[in-house]
Amino acid sequence: VAPVAVVFAFLVALTVLAVAGSGPVGPDRVRQWCTVFLALMLQALPFLVLGTVLAGAVSGYLRPALVARIVPRRTAVAVGMAGLAGAALPGCECSSVPLARRLAARGVPASAALSFLLAAPAVNPVVVVATLVAFPGRPEMAAARWLAALATAMTVGWLWTRWGRPLPPPRGGDGASPRQVFLHTVVDDTSSSLGYLAIGAAAGATLSVLVPRQWIDALAGLGWLSVLALALLAVLLAVCSEADAFIAASLRSFSPTAQLAFMVVGPVVDLKLIALQTGAFGPAVTRRLAPMSFAVAVVAATVVGTVLL
Amino acid sequence: VTDPGPYEPGRPLPPVHPPVHPPDAGPWTGPPAPAPWPPAYGPPAYGPPGHGPSGYGPPPAVPARRWSGDPQRIVAGWVLVAFGIAVGHSALTGSYTDYVRVVMKIPLLAAALVLLAAGIAGVVSGLSRRPVHHGDHGHDHGRRPVSTAVLLALVPLLVLVLFRPAALDAAATERVAPAAQPDAEVTDEVEPLPGRADVPLPLSFYDLFVRVNTPGGPESVQGRKLVLQGFVAKNQTGVPAGQVRVGRYKIWCCAADGTFSSAEVGWPAGAAAPAPGQWFTMTVAVAGVRTVDTYAVPFGQASSVRKIVPPEPQYE
Numbered sequence: 001v002a003p004v005a006v007v008f009a010f011l012v013a014l015t016v017l018a019v020a021g022s023g024p025v026g027p028d029r030v031r032q033w034c035t036v037f038l039a040l041m042l043q044a045l046p047f048l049v050l051g052t053v054l055a056g057a058v059s060g061y062l063r064p065a066l067v068a069r070i071v072p073r074r075t076a077v078a079v080g081m082a083g084l085a086g087a088a089l090p091g092c093e094c095s096s097v098p099l100a101r102r103l104a105a106r107g108v109p110a111s112a113a114l115s116f117l118l119a120a121p122a123v124n125p126v127v128v129v130a131t132l133v134a135f136p137g138r139p140e141m142a143a144a145r146w147l148a149a150l151a152t153a154m155t156v157g158w159l160w161t162r163w164g165r166p167l168p169p170p171r172g173g174d175g176a177s178p179r180q181v182f183l184h185t186v187v188d189d190t191s192s193s194l195g196y197l198a199i200g201a202a203a204g205a206t207l208s209v210l211v212p213r214q215w216i217d218a219l220a221g222l223g224w225l226s227v228l229a230l231a232l233l234a235v236l237l238a239v240c241s242e243a244d245a246f247i248a249a250s251l252r253s254f255s256p257t258a259q260l261a262f263m264v265v266g267p268v269v270d271l272k273l274i275a276l277q278t279g280a281f282g283p284a285v286t287r288r289l290a291p292m293s294f295a296v297a298v299v300a301a302t303v304v305g306t307v308l309l
Numbered sequence: 310v311t312d313p314g315p316y317e318p319g320r321p322l323p324p325v326h327p328p329v330h331p332p333d334a335g336p337w338t339g340p341p342a343p344a345p346w347p348p349a350y351g352p353p354a355y356g357p358p359g360h361g362p363s364g365y366g367p368p369p370a371v372p373a374r375r376w377s378g379d380p381q382r383i384v385a386g387w388v389l390v391a392f393g394i395a396v397g398h399s400a401l402t403g404s405y406t407d408y409v410r411v412v413m414k415i416p417l418l419a420a421a422l423v424l425l426a427a428g429i430a431g432v433v434s435g436l437s438r439r440p441v442h443h444g445d446h447g448h449d450h451g452r453r454p455v456s457t458a459v460l461l462a463l464v465p466l467l468v469l470v471l472f473r474p475a476a477l478d479a480a481a482t483e484r485v486a487p488a489a490q491p492d493a494e495v496t497d498e499v500e501p502l503p504g505r506a507d508v509p510l511p512l513s514f515y516d517l518f519v520r521v522n523t524p525g526g527p528e529s530v531q532g533r534k535l536v537l538q539g540f541v542a543k544n545q546t547g548v549p550a551g552q553v554r555v556g557r558y559k560i561w562c563c564a565a566d567g568t569f570s571s572a573e574v575g576w577p578a579g580a581a582a583p584a585p586g587q588w589f590t591m592t593v594a595v596a597g598v599r600t601v602d603t604y605a606v607p608f609g610q611a612s613s614v615r616k617i618v619p620p621e622p623q624y625e
Binding site: 193 | 382385386388389392396399405407408409413416417419420423424427428430431434457458459460461462463464465467468469471472474475476477480522561562563564565566568602603
């Protein structure tokens, strides 16, 4: 009953603000918020469904014996392989979270599963092409992004083998036959991910509506701090990894390294992703994973940007 | 009862056999307790005290009629079905273009179909009885409380169905100014505009904005007649008298990254009033650029303006 009350109270509050609010929470802003909120949900939905269907297939039909045969015995090698395997999933961050969670449940080491989770949204061919299109005449941008993203994913994976913690077993997805496990995984993962995605989209929409773009321009004059500023912006805006190259390209008052940091941090940590990870792995893992990915991504972007750009 | 044989000294006596009682009455638990005195008030119990052919057995085991479905999966299934219907409807009617790009139609339809199929299958599976686990006392497998996360998915669903928010429009223009500015490192000149100089050229607000913010760009549009489609911004601060800020949103991925690019258009006398939010198609002769904050904004005089209904999609 309590969740229903929360949902209901939220909608009532939204309606009241839309009718009687003023200033930053007035009717215009509430309408904008609703539009941006739905936009984030609808943009993520097909990728989320792709991810949960693949997760169901992994859960139902991928035998742990096969996993043991494919995945290298040494975890460090497995992490590197998982990072490269991310190139095969043409989705964005929403598809990789459910998939990585079910892979981990089928016997893939936690650090390798996380390396796959972090690499997949940024190193796949679709994102590389999008980056090439967004920076015409500057292919080194796409190359730098690919390298920095892969380096981030693998480094976090290796750090996780040393300082990580095991991923909790996923809830739901029980069943007596592979077909039933497949179906139950799709239903359970999609429904719970949709709920957590709604939290992330609501947070992203709130910041997108409340933070004026003029602030962003003001950040450009901060020198090397602008790298950190754009990295934080990537966390707050929660845009899709397939679109963030275009936004980075439009932030032309920033240095190329800062633009690179925006594109490397966005796919590994943002509000939407934090919400999805909390839903999939629990708050204890997310508290450790998100700051670690952020720090590694900023360092990787700075190093690669300084060398290549 | 077997005969123990003749008595031998030292051998323990056989246990006292309980009185003969019906075989279906269960193990002997001692003599019946004496009736309480004074007897309980009420009608006397008539008929045999028990069940079975002898009238003394235990009551027959009634099969548990308790429902053994999975409420969590049924709720999740219904939420998925509702989501699938709402998203599919949005994709088919075209209202999705207010939130995401046009190319998302097929992915959204596919996702809606998967949601519908998975949701229906989930409800059916949740309603069917699951195998009963024998041997674990009081431990109920698989019966989970209804998850909060599933119900949070109702928020976007209800926002879509009840509010049906429109595309980013004139009211939102106060927040977004394109965060772009001439890049000193870019040295390549812009290409000249295509077509003959005296024929009005259709151009998007975003392309115009990028062009005038590139070195050599303002000169390439100077004096050209352009056909622009956009709406009148609500935020008209800083616009010189006689001119109107008109523009349109561009999205890369979804409305969350919408950026508003605009031009300041001298309004022809006698044309329809530039009410905020009203869409126009206009032929504008570009006169130059003006610097607003840190970026260049083109301005010019419109020779003709015409009211139009908002195009589909509303974003560039």
